[in-house]
Amino acid sequence: MVNRRIKLTQGSGEHGPGRRIKKVAVLGSGVMGSRIACHFANIGVQVLLLDMVPRELLPAEQARGLTLDSSTVRNRLVNQSLETAIRTNPSPVFSKHTASLIQTGNFDDDMAAIALADWVIEVVVERLDIKKQLLDRVEQYRTEGTLITSNTSGIPIHLMAAGRSADFQAHFCGTHFFNPPRYLHLLEIIPTPETKTEVVDFLMHYGDKFLGKTTVLCKDTPAFIGNRIGVYSMLALTHLVEQLELTVEDVDKFTGPAMGHPKSATFRTADVVGLDTLVNVAKGLSENAPDDEAKEIFNLPSYIRQMVERQWLGEKAKQGFYKKIKDDKGNSEILALDLGTLEYRKQEKVTAATLEATKPIDDIRKRMKVYEQGTDKAGALFRAMHYPLFEYVSRRVPEITDEFFRIDDAMRAGFGWELGPFEIWDALGVRETVEKIRAEERRIPGHSGEVADWVRQMLDSGHESFYQVKDGVRHYYDAQSKSYKPIPGAESFIILNDLRGQRTVWKNEGLTVIDLGEGILNAEFHTKMNTIGSDVIQGLHQAIDIAEKDFRGLVIGNDGANFSAGANIGLIFMMAVEQDYDGLNNAIKTFQDTSMRLRYSAIPVVAAPFNLALGGGCEFSMHADFIQLHAETYMGLVEFGVGVIPGGGGTKEFALRASDEFKEGQIVQQVLRERFLTIGQAKVSTSAAEAFELGYLQAGKYAVSMNRNRLLADAKAKAVELAEAGYTQPAPRADITVLGKQGLGIVYVGANSMRAGNYISEHDQKISEKLGWVMCGGNLSTPTQVSEQYLLDLEREAFLSLCGERKTLERIQHMLTKGKPLRN
């Protein structure tokens, strides 16, 4: 695999022609610095990562005869940090090759090199004096006009800029990456009054398009936006616990996915983040935000203070709100903390009628409304939490931001909320909620019952919601002009929910075809986990039919949690158990035909995978004309896990790709072997870059969107481009070289050896041999050119025969009931 560089959808130079980021210097290689360095390397930028020179030799260094002048010693800290970072799981790098873009050095020897950087990022320890000292040296070496940013979660940005040269101040800005920077979407941008507009615009755009973050413009106020609201919201809960007589389990059950928050909900999240971190931000806020009407909230309840005293800080201390223990038999159990007695006890099962009522409601907005009306503890908590929160966030405008939507952006991107506070408020009805806020009992410090004036004025002027969708573009209420304005940059996003009302062309239970404009259709899966069953398959054919008739291109994409978890194996299981092999044969044939139709149709088809794209989801993507994928795409042919081989054209496609990679005189068995092992080991990519390395993507036939929010728009643009470039339906392939017996021998030897070495089970061996049989094109006496249909027929035959195996059925059943693969 030659092409290791990630391919980004090229920017259009929207941020002016002058500023290009080729080299970045990252100063400080701690947890944040090293990972920020990795993320820049992820997008192909050359990085110089610097840290301090150690003051003392380690005994091992002494033994090797090294001195404090040896470069190994001088760069020890930075090299260790980088190595630790790269070994972290989940990894901060897209591919094992990424780190080669990072060069390390130290503050004493290598500061002059920052003159070559287009952007200098300071990420040293969170102490103003240390940051200032380092920035003095940056000023000494940096080239005029280059960007300089300080990353911090709480140090006021203007204090760092004060007293520096005009050029420095004009190009200086604060940033706040959330940890881990590769995976958390929020990037706060905090300019000072002296920061040039061009610089702010550039950072907002670059962070969004190139780093893939939701960039949120913040004012230079304590804890900026995300942590200000996030910590308020968390601490508000800690105050409510006693008043509403809630347990740790209650809170986590009530404030989890049902409420549109992450699975780890409230206390579980606190354990992961660390209570000390939370306490530090709270402490900072209580010191630095004296005018906050809710500042009393930052005084922690006594049980939290005691937990901190006892060092029950969460996961790193092995105990926090939860504690994992092992009983005598070695079974582990997670206990919960009783907040009254501060003793750990068995978790209690939490049930609430409100949660049951919200469960069947997929639409989060409707769910919120039902949740709000709950008459039990859950409903009470929802109201007690949200009404003061609405009031609090309304009063933060314009203190922390001039545009309220940035608060929603921060909470979605940084804290994993499905909806931000203003969006929830919209869902509940702004006007009626204002009354409820007033009527709600005062339980949380600062809750006065009165929302900010601008909200009241909004309602008075007849504007009933914070947001509106006009022509598929999201607008926000602008308090100054008392009108709705498009959210900046929103025109470059496609949100299917905002379009489906007016632009739905066709739909069934599993798939909706939506007109994206400019002649491009989108086929949206909406089954559970976006699995592929008969509805999706019928829908895809329908979408292509419609597109071939009246449109010029098709995108396959959705806004769900995953692109697709694969074929609906429940259906396969039923037919296999009933031994309905004719039915099964037809089903697989239809699946294969669908893959083939994606490739062989009169219009360009662009797949837009993200997150999970497994099994059939991977096969469909591989058959599209182009794959526009999110950088975080976990793609793989994982069929071995359920005891079969890829049967929707995936095996055929890998044989075809291997054949295309064969060169005269090459050891073609090795090429086939690599393809074989990728399926045989059910390898799933950990990034788009790795999906390329694993051969799921092909050079020239894919592009990466760093920002998930831009994926559909990028895919649509690609479809337009392909159509305008004069797309013609490809001719079917009949020139696929299969190795026959020249490849089959090593398949049998390899499978047997793996079995003999106990690395795979007997059933794995059988599946491997079937896979090899298909990929070699059967036992042909000599390498032979075959057609795609020949391979598809072999693939289907092998798939069917495996469905007749008891052990395959056990695997499928296990996956259906337990959600993970069975090794039998």
Add this chain to the structure above:
Amino acid sequence: MEAYIIAGFRTAVGKAPRGVFRFTRADDLAAEVVKQLIASVPNLDKEEIDDVIVGNATPEAEQGLNIGRMISLMGLDTEKVPGVTVNRYCASGLETIATAVAKIKTGMADAIIAGGVEVMSGMPFGGWKLVPNPEVAQRHPDWYWGMGLTAEAVAKEYRVNREDQDAFALASHQKAIAAIKNGHLKDGVVPITVRENYLDAAVGAGQWDASNYLDAALHTGQQGGGANPTKGGNSIKTREYVVDTDEGPRADTSLEALAKLKPVFAAGGSVTAGNSSQTSDGAAFVLVVSEKKLKSLNISPIARLVSYGVAGVPPRIMGIGPIHAIPKALKMAGMTLDDMNLIELNEAFASQSLAVIRELKINTEILNVNGGAIALGHPLGCSGAKLSVQLFHELKRRNQRYGMVTMCVGNGQGAAGIFEML
């Protein structure tokens, strides 16, 4: 008519794939030994050599195209002496000596260079292109097993546990380290000069070297420091070093360190990288002559091959090969193991070595006295000749008479040769 070994040399053994010979080709390495061999018998007219027989277990790529002939051309610097390549896997280097002896004894030749070479660096185990017969692979997959799996099978069937394997491996290293220290492995080693061409820094270095860039100089208003386009590592440099000591033995290994290693050939197995032979690079050759030639050269012989036996065993437990080959060779010679003063048993794996030792009740006092392949390495096709050269020097040093070189061989075979010092 008797055949006499009148000279024998070897290279030190380098580790593969990242050892001292990683840049040295097999033909170059072997040719150096052949040159030394000829130089050691100044009276011999090299054009009177009848053949060069080269053992090699992976005769493809750099070792392909009949490397035996290439070595005769390169090492002897004459077109008149032919060359042939012989493959009996790990016994190749011994097989060639036996072949030379047999030819001379039957009057088909008077002088033959025999030995073997293997450079495992840069070559996958088993070679580049594996195309097993699919029908056979289905009926007898173990005929194609890798050697590690067979070592596991031997460990299982002959009940050789992990602790014993690790202890055996440790002893091999300790003996080898002591032998190197005492100079017992020095004799017969041809120093090899390795020449390496390299870039003086990794490609890409210098990207942050401010002095390299004019634009940087312009930006900072400082002098560019004589911008040198080659700075940052784009010029080819050469370095040379001489290799004359076996690279494999580790003084720092211990039972604890060996116990930490994970099995590499089977999940839950007992064979590790630590108790297996090392992959290696090396070459070794001897000169075998007829009685007539010996007299005309007026030279005293080193040794003669008393007998040589090979045996077939089940491929899935190929490691037990010596259990069948040794009795064959002894019977031919009319001797017993008690007659042997020293034995070089190739340590392909500790598991098979221990199985052989226990089964034949070999006296370990006389076995691999200077360490074995676990410490010193196992350059497949070279090993038979290398062990023979080592055996001659050790028997000579001890002033003893009989010695044996034996090994297991891939695909279920064993080989054993008995030498008598003269």
